Amino acid sequence: MFQNIFSEHLSGIRKELEDYVGKRIELLKLELVERLSKCTSSIIVKLGLMYFLLLFLMFLSLAGGFYIGELLHSNALGFLIIAGFYLLLAFLLYIFRSYLVERPVIRSFIKLFFESDKNE
Template identity: 45%
Template sequence: MDKRETISEEISDIKKEINTYINSKIDLTKLQAAEDLSRFVSGIAVKLVLFYIGLFVLLFVSMAGAFAIGSYTQSNEIGFIAVAGIYFLIAIIFYLLKGKLIQTPVIKSFIQLFFPNFSKYDKE
């Protein structure tokens, strides 16, 4: 063999290795994206189920509280108005503290989901 054939074969081998490497990186990226997406979707599904269960619990506890207050005051209307007033106050407090209660935890959870090794945001 002459040098040209040897160099040609080596270049051909290098091209095959590069193609194999690129295809492996693409497959790895796809797998990582699928893992992140499945973790995100399953997290949303769990949170939705817990939300609906919590909503029903809250509904029945609220009704029980309203009837209890109504029984105490001899007026169901006052009981339901009192429970509505409590929820209105909670809504106002929640609105005023929305940055700390909603925005920061959501941002942190997204950062943790997509960048598990990134912890700088936790220190701020």
């Protein structure tokens, strides 16, 4: 009789444990989907902003090249000066890439993936 009650009790505990593990797995899946969705939407928005900023910068560069070209009476020289400016920016970005790119990207991913952990 004691063994029968113990067996039933153990069976109940096993069933509850299986239910708990199954629900925990489902919760982890939902959290993963939420975080990946946030990450994907964040990337899409940032790519869209970068696209429009790139177009703005392109037209601003064209206007600057023509303006400097008028001042110097040589469009080629105006565009050469604009190109030199971008070369200098690229060089500075390469030198300071750790501070300007790598660290902010790492911080944003940490914030994105671990932000909900702070709320819990």
